Amino acid sequence: MTSAPTRDPADAAKRARAEHRSTQLLEAAARLMERDGSHAVSMQAVAAEAGVSVGLIYRYFGGKDDLLLAVIVGVLDSFATQVPAAVEAAGEDPVHRLAAAFRSFCEVIDERRHAAVLTYRETKSLDEAGRARIMELEVQTSEPLRQALRDGVDAGLFDAPDIDLAAYDLLLLAHAWALKHWYFERSQSLDTYVQRQLALILKAILVPGQRKAYAELLAH
Amino acid sequence: MTSAPTRDPADAAKRARAEHRSTQLLEAAARLMERDGSHAVSMQAVAAEAGVSVGLIYRYFGGKDDLLLAVIVGVLDSFATQVPAAVEAAGEDPVHRLAAAFRSFCEVIDERRHAAVLTYRETKSLDEAGRARIMELEVQTSEPLRQALRDGVDAGLFDAPDIDLAAYDLLLLAHAWALKHWYFERSQSLDTYVQRQLALILKAILVPGQRKAYAELLAH
Amino acid sequence: MTSAPTRDPADAAKRARAEHRSTQLLEAAARLMERDGSHAVSMQAVAAEAGVSVGLIYRYFGGKDDLLLAVIVGVLDSFATQVPAAVEAAGEDPVHRLAAAFRSFCEVIDERRHAAVLTYRETKSLDEAGRARIMELEVQTSEPLRQALRDGVDAGLFDAPDIDLAAYDLLLLAHAWALKHWYFERSQSLDTYVQRQLALILKAILVPGQRKAYAELLAH
Amino acid sequence: MTSAPTRDPADAAKRARAEHRSTQLLEAAARLMERDGSHAVSMQAVAAEAGVSVGLIYRYFGGKDDLLLAVIVGVLDSFATQVPAAVEAAGEDPVHRLAAAFRSFCEVIDERRHAAVLTYRETKSLDEAGRARIMELEVQTSEPLRQALRDGVDAGLFDAPDIDLAAYDLLLLAHAWALKHWYFERSQSLDTYVQRQLALILKAILVPGQRKAYAELLAH
DNA sequence: CATGAATGAGCTTTCATTCAT
DNA sequence: CATGAATGAAAGCTCATTCAT
Numbered sequence: 001m002t003s004a005p006t007r008d009p010a011d012a013a014k015r016a017r018a019e020h021r022s023t024q025l026l027e028a029a030a031r032l033m034e035r036d037g038s039h040a041v042s043m044q045a046v047a048a049e050a051g052v053s054v055g056l057i058y059r060y061f062g063g064k065d066d067l068l069l070a071v072i073v074g075v076l077d078s079f080a081t082q083v084p085a086a087v088e089a090a091g092e093d094p095v096h097r098l099a100a101a102f103r104s105f106c107e108v109i110d111e112r113r114h115a116a117v118l119t120y121r122e123t124k125s126l127d128e129a130g131r132a133r134i135m136e137l138e139v140q141t142s143e144p145l146r147q148a149l150r151d152g153v154d155a156g157l158f159d160a161p162d163i164d165l166a167a168y169d170l171l172l173l174a175h176a177w178a179l180k181h182w183y184f185e186r187s188q189s190l191d192t193y194v195q196r197q198l199a200l201i202l203k204a205i206l207v208p209g210q211r212k213a214y215a216e217l218l219a220h
Numbered sequence: 221m222t223s224a225p226t227r228d229p230a231d232a233a234k235r236a237r238a239e240h241r242s243t244q245l246l247e248a249a250a251r252l253m254e255r256d257g258s259h260a261v262s263m264q265a266v267a268a269e270a271g272v273s274v275g276l277i278y279r280y281f282g283g284k285d286d287l288l289l290a291v292i293v294g295v296l297d298s299f300a301t302q303v304p305a306a307v308e309a310a311g312e313d314p315v316h317r318l319a320a321a322f323r324s325f326c327e328v329i330d331e332r333r334h335a336a337v338l339t340y341r342e343t344k345s346l347d348e349a350g351r352a353r354i355m356e357l358e359v360q361t362s363e364p365l366r367q368a369l370r371d372g373v374d375a376g377l378f379d380a381p382d383i384d385l386a387a388y389d390l391l392l393l394a395h396a397w398a399l400k401h402w403y404f405e406r407s408q409s410l411d412t413y414v415q416r417q418l419a420l421i422l423k424a425i426l427v428p429g430q431r432k433a434y435a436e437l438l439a440h
Numbered sequence: 441m442t443s444a445p446t447r448d449p450a451d452a453a454k455r456a457r458a459e460h461r462s463t464q465l466l467e468a469a470a471r472l473m474e475r476d477g478s479h480a481v482s483m484q485a486v487a488a489e490a491g492v493s494v495g496l497i498y499r500y501f502g503g504k505d506d507l508l509l510a511v512i513v514g515v516l517d518s519f520a521t522q523v524p525a526a527v528e529a530a531g532e533d534p535v536h537r538l539a540a541a542f543r544s545f546c547e548v549i550d551e552r553r554h555a556a557v558l559t560y561r562e563t564k565s566l567d568e569a570g571r572a573r574i575m576e577l578e579v580q581t582s583e584p585l586r587q588a589l590r591d592g593v594d595a596g597l598f599d600a601p602d603i604d605l606a607a608y609d610l611l612l613l614a615h616a617w618a619l620k621h622w623y624f625e626r627s628q629s630l631d632t633y634v635q636r637q638l639a640l641i642l643k644a645i646l647v648p649g650q651r652k653a654y655a656e657l658l659a660h
Numbered sequence: 661m662t663s664a665p666t667r668d669p670a671d672a673a674k675r676a677r678a679e680h681r682s683t684q685l686l687e688a689a690a691r692l693m694e695r696d697g698s699h700a701v702s703m704q705a706v707a708a709e710a711g712v713s714v715g716l717i718y719r720y721f722g723g724k725d726d727l728l729l730a731v732i733v734g735v736l737d738s739f740a741t742q743v744p745a746a747v748e749a750a751g752e753d754p755v756h757r758l759a760a761a762f763r764s765f766c767e768v769i770d771e772r773r774h775a776a777v778l779t780y781r782e783t784k785s786l787d788e789a790g791r792a793r794i795m796e797l798e799v800q801t802s803e804p805l806r807q808a809l810r811d812g813v814d815a816g817l818f819d820a821p822d823i824d825l826a827a828y829d830l831l832l833l834a835h836a837w838a839l840k841h842w843y844f845e846r847s848q849s850l851d852t853y854v855q856r857q858l859a860l861i862l863k864a865i866l867v868p869g870q871r872k873a874y875a876e877l878l879a880h
Numbered sequence: 881c882a883t884g885a886a887t888g889a890g891c892t893t894t895c896a897t898t899c900a901t
Numbered sequence: 902c903a904t905g906a907a908t909g910a911a912a913g914c915t916c917a918t919t920c921a922t
Contacts (some may be wrong), residue, residue: 206423644864
């Protein structure tokens with residue numbers, strides 16, 4: 001904003017340091033907020049966790065709200081980055097791509113279960129603009145699922161009258177692994193969870209003639 | 221201590237007034253907490269909303285935590301009361317009972333959309349005992365769905381390898397109408413939502429031979 | 441004040457009941473205040489302890505300050521009543537009367553150790569008038585000691601240049617059994633305490649020629 | 661963590677400022693608590709008296725209890741520092757050392773009469789650990805008296821069968837100048853008080869053969 | 881007489897934010 | 902850039918006192 005993005009090496013170094021600081025603060029904040037909830041985390045506590053002074057946080061973030069927003073955005077961003085890669089690795093087949101997307105989603109969420117819950121718990125504390133940002137990001141996040149569904153329908157593999165609904169259902173079921181982990185962990189591992197949810201949804205949307213071809217995904 | 225509690229009319233009147241006060245406070249608290257989140261609601265604000273003094277709240281509830289727990293329990297209780305009635309009215313057929321249970325769930329949630337979100341947002345603020353209570357209530361809440369699924373499997377109508385999973389999925393999709401209302405309201409009404417989600421799940425669990433018999437539920 | 445002290449039996453009964461109530465409240469208050477300190481005791485707690493309603497306390501006492509004053513006065517009164525009786529039973533000899541007075545004081549205090557400490561702890565909470573009342577009562581309380589000392593001096597048994605000082609010292613040493621009980625209880629029983637303190641003071645005030653006559657009181 | 665704490669001049673300056681703040685707060689709190697009793701003093705009042713904000717008190721003290729404990733400990737510490745110095749200045753003779761110790765005690769107490777009463781009034785408000793700390797300090801405080809008595813006994817000057825008792829009696833009589841000041845101030849100055857109490861106790865414990873040698877201390 | 885629901889001022893404590901260094 | 906001492910508004914909660922019943 002203030003200076004042109006020059007090739008000044010000092011400038012680059014400065015930016016790198018700033019980036020590093022920002023990450024450091026964000027990680028500290030995320031760690032605490034996931035564990036205790038944003039309201040129970042003080043700026044003093046974030047500073048202590050990050051090993052810096054309180055004042056420094058205000059050089060990088062506008063305030064507590066801003067920090068919370070950045071934490072949530074960071075979480076969603078990391079989700080949005082990891083899933084597409086897994087989809088690409090799954091080949092061309094839409095069914096396998098859908099399966100890969102869902103599995104990847106669940107795995108990413110499993111890795112940061114508390115972070116996933118954070119988005120549900122804390123979004124209310126944001127202002128209207130922040131909430132809008134989060135919603136938009138969430139929709140983006142579900143895009144790989146939606147795309148795979150669209151491809152499957154186009155290829156005559158899926159009979160899904162409402163693609164958006166099905167995509168969001170899958171997103172929700174992935175979130176549910178975090179949201180209702182206390183319930184599901186009683187009876188199943190992540191792997192079983194993914195397999196069974198996939199089987200359920202595929203039975204619902206695979207055109208009958210394709211069931212045999214994807215039998216291994218429908219098995220339970 | 222002094223007399224049989226059920227016979228003394230003055231005692232009964234007192235209990236009735238206390239009950240009324242309790243409800244009044246609970247409703248005021250629920251109203252504010254649903255709107256702003258429990259952390260953003262002060263006891264002063266609850267008192268003002270209920271038209272009483274702060275001190276009075278502490279005659280009826282142990283403190284803010286206790287009040288929040290009571291609000292959430294109240295919400296879940298009202299869910300647990302309304303759904304079974306709808307199921308009974310749906311007749312004997314497990315498929316129709318399942319459909320009625322899900323529809324009723326969604327309707328109840330639609331009526332108190334913000335209250336439904338409370339569970340997701342605020343449970344973290346409770347102590348361990350409170351959280352356990354909420355979880356137990358939520359599982360109870362899903363019992364009508366689970367029962368209908370069990371009956372359907374026993375009657376040879378459903379092919380659902382994991383009944384608990386399917387029941388919880390339905391519970392989640394009902395909750396989703398509140399959780400993701402900002403998304404779904406773009407494209408559909410409650411009625412369409414219920415119909416489409418039901419169609420999706422039924423396609424997944426109905427044994428192939430029964431599809432024709434329940435065509436109207438699978439239509440979209 | 442308002443009605444002449446008639447012989448109306450209904451009036452007498454009323455007074456008796458009032459007296460009883462007052463004692464009941466005072467005892468409840470004393471019990472709690474001695475244990476927890478007057479600031480930590482609420483009127484609600486006193487009411488509960490006495491088994492009556494809060495409102496009733498205000499029929500018998502002007503408020504919390506008044507109640508506290510009454511409690512302390514009650515304690516001092518009970519001290520002031522019990523000691524003189526013990527002195528009378530000790531015969532005519534001033535030395536034995538002094539010994540009896542001190543011993544009695546210590547015994548009375550031992551019975552209500554916490555009550556004795558109360559006067560030191562809580563007098564500050566009283567208003568000026570209350571404090572003056574307490575001080576006056578305390579001086580009255582020490583009168584038996586002072587009188588015995590005077591008699592002893594008149595009889596040529598004591599060489600005590602400042603009778604008031606000696607009397608107050610004895611009073612203080614009796615109080616000390618309560619005030620510093622945590623210290624004295626390590627090394628001695630009440631009986632030893634009384635004996636040793638008496639021996640100490642008597643050695644200080646007995647005229648040398650009388651030492652042999654009271655050897656048993658000076659022994660240790 | 662970052663550097664040797666004793667070498668960094670900035671660190672030293674910081675510590676000095678912190679020390680100053682701490683003293684400032686302690687003095688303000690002591691002033692108010694001595695006057696009104698700790699319960700009647702609010703943290704707001706302490707802050708106002710010290711000319712700082714409420715929040716700052718909590719940087720230096722854990723809370724109100726901690727502050728009260730610090731105030732009392734401060735008082736006892738100042739007693740424990742001043743008395744031994746006076747004893748040293750009194751020479752080698754145990755009788756004179758005892759007299760100096762008692763006199764010094766009374767003088768120190770006279771200077772901070774209200775502070776001395778604090779221990780009796782407010783110790784109840786402390787937790788178990790705090791009370792234990794105070795008791796230990798009080799016993800330490802009386803050590804100079806006890807030592808002089810021991811020395812006197814060893815030198816054949818005193819006939820004191822229970823040294824601990826005599827030492828604590830002297831401590832109590834010093835405290836009494838504060839506790840019962842309203843009584844003693846009627847008839848005597850601090851100097852007379854000290855002289856008379858000393859004469860009394862010395863008559864009680866000096867072996868008869870030494871009375872002439874210390875006649876000036878026994879005079880009245 | 882007796883009750884106890886109701887009040888609300890006032891308490892202790894926390895913490896987002898600022899700013900002199 | 903970075904610090905952290907200082908602020909003070911606002912929170913949850915208590916309890917002496919009142920008064921309609």
